[in-house]
Amino acid sequence: MRTVLILDDKAERRAEFERLAPTLGDDFEVLIWDDANRMQKECERFLSRAALISLENDLDGKPGACSDPGTGLDVAKFLAEKKPVCPVIVHTSNTDRSFSILNELRFADWRVDRVGPFGERWIEKYWARKAKEMLVS
Numbered sequence: 001m002r003t004v005l006i007l008d009d010k011a012e013r014r015a016e017f018e019r020l021a022p023t024l025g026d027d028f029e030v031l032i033w034d035d036a037n038r039m040q041k042e043c044e045r046f047l048s049r050a051a052l053i054s055l056e057n058d059l060d061g062k063p064g065a066c067s068d069p070g071t072g073l074d075v076a077k078f079l080a081e082k083k084p085v086c087p088v089i090v091h092t093s094n095t096d097r098s099f100s101i102l103n104e105l106r107f108a109d110w111r112v113d114r115v116g117p118f119g120e121r122w123i124e125k126y127w128a129r130k131a132k133e134m135l136v137s
Contacts, residue, residue: 001027002051004131005043007072008091009034009059016123017054024052024131034059036070040078050086052131053079055101057092076101080108087134088112091127 004024006017014032021030031046033039036059043050057072072092079088088110090101098114105112115122115130 001029001049003046003049004028004030005039005046005050005053006030006032007034007036007039007054007059007075008032008056009069010056013056013117013123017127020124020128023128024135034069036072036074037067039075040070043075044082047082047085051135052086052089054089054091054127054131057090057094057097057101071097073097073101073104076104079110080104084108084110086111089127089130089134090114091117093117 004021008014008017014034017032018030021028028051033042055072055075059069059071072090088105090098090112092098092101093116098116102112102114111134113130113134115127118126
């Protein structure tokens with residue numbers, strides 16, 4: 001089984017990513033984190049079977065939580081220290097940080113592209129198309 005690793009804290013986005021996972025292929029599971037720090041601690045054990053990683057930058061954190069949830073850039077810096085294992089999609093609306101994430105990963109030889117959250121149903125229209133494209137090439 002191949003794994004898609006996603007960082008996003010928005011419930012509606014998370015549900016859409018999970019709904020679209022079967023359209024990527026028969027053998028994909030999706031793991032989603034809403035906290036960049038936790039993703040860094042937990043995702044390493046999945047990197048050997050990772051087929052795709054997708055990163056949001058700005059995370060709100062859980063209501064009442066006292067810790068900072070980190071950012072997608074934190075995860076990108078973490079990944080940049082690892083050997084590239086799969087393509088990465090940056091799906092944040094934070095344009096400035098998206099360039100930082102893209103550069104961090106490109107400089108470390110990861111294959112990376114951006115799909116901004118533009119318009120309605122962008123995950124289905126744009127993200128899923130880019131994910132399928134990156135998975136086959």
